Amino acid sequence: MRVAAVIPCFRVRRHILDVVERALGQVDFVYVVDDCCPEHSGDLVSEHCNSPKVRVIRHEINQGVGGAVTTGYVAALADGIDVVVKLDGDGQMDPDYIPSLIAPILAGTADYTKGNRFFDIDFLRDMPPVRVFGNSSLSFINKISSGYWNIMDPTNGYTAIHASALRAIDARKLAKRYFFESDMLFRLNVVRAVVRDVPMPAIYGDEQSNLKIGNVLLDFPKRYLKNFFKRFFYNYILRDMNIGTIETVLGGTLLVGGTLWGIGNWISHGIEGEVTPVGTVMLAALPIILGSQLLLAAIGYDIYNVPTEPLQKIQPPFIKVASPRSAAIPTQT
Structure with missing residues (x-):
């Protein structure tokens, strides 16, 4: 060469x-x-x-x-x-x-x-x-x-x-x-x-x-x-929709949604001078926890998906x- x-x-x-x-x-x-x-x-x-x-x-x-x-x-x-x-x-x-x-x-x-x-x-x-x-x-x-x-x-x-x-x-x-x-x-x-x-x-x-x-x-x-x-x-969308796509989209949605919903309720109850109910806190925490776990799983899939076959050998059409x-x-x- x-x-x-x-x-x-x-x-x-x-x-x-x-x-x-x-x-x-x-x-x-x-x-x-x-x-x-x-x-x-x-x-x-x-x-x-x-x-x-x-x-x-x-x-x-x-x-x-x-x-x-x-x-x-x-x-x-x-x-x-x-x-x-x-x-x-x-x-x-x-x-x-x-x-x-x-x-x-x-x-x-x-x-x-x-x-x-x-x-x-x-x-x-x-x-x-x-x-x-x-x-x-x-x-x-x-x-x-x-x-x-x-x-x-x-x-x-x-x-x-x-x-x-x-x-x-x-x-x-x-x-x-x-x-x-x-x-x-x-x-x-x-x-x-x-x-x-x-x-x-x-x-x-x-x-x-x-x-x-x-x-x-x-x-x-x-x-x-x-x-x-x-x-x-x-x-993860154009070329292939796989488990990594689902984990990322669903995990991100749950994490952001749970966070925003929890913050919104915390502010609302604070304005009214009330203590945020335990049930409300748990309803906010559950999607945050699930979303975090799904995103960690998505990262694991992305690590597994690192390219391993050189282009100089396969030359994809x-x-x-x-x-x-x-x-x-x-x-x-």
Whole structure:
């Protein structure tokens, strides 16, 4: 299989040449995507890298890390690349781990692999505590949203994907900025791609993250919620109505209905200065308890329903394959 690395560039001038050089030792081709970098990282690579295995693609308008990676994906598909690795240009991702990252894909046991910094406690010693807490919280929320209950560290951007899975999703619909990694997992679940975690540490040095915590708190929750409802519709209503559908709908209805009815009666009796009758409390508690149990059962079914058969082996005929030409490639050299 032909393997390529896509390296999005934005304010990475100090690290990009070293990252490209080390990546060339592990892959067959490198796509450097200059995302309208104010430091002109793409020009730096063009000036110092004469290898025919390196292509620089330039964005005239900044599109964010997701937009830059998508451009690289489209170019790789057009060139017939089999496996595409996403590698940041700031030096946080060690290219020497690429063989471990792509091994499950080459073995035919996965369509998409990603780094997991939470596998070993030693991997977390150098990670700032705020990042440990934030990524742990996002991991649980992402499990519910994407349906990949076997995946940890969803915001880890060190990933690899097989061309069959990349063709199965519409790259134009991927989130353009920092929600890109989480959105990718949602879209891979919809097409039933197999995802695997690969343990590896992160490297923290003098690089500066462009991600703002405030943007995460305001933007990510609504995106996770939207993806959850879309996934539920696709997997549990449109394509198949099963016991998980019944448990979710009935459990949610009982839980919300019991809660609202109980609160309403509690407020009503409080206004009248009366104590809420025990029977009323029990009538509110019963649907809440039943609803909670049904939702737990639905989660159990969803965990059991995690994709296990790689797309690269089965190539389902019902999947709409996106053309490599479906997204325009910006000016490139």
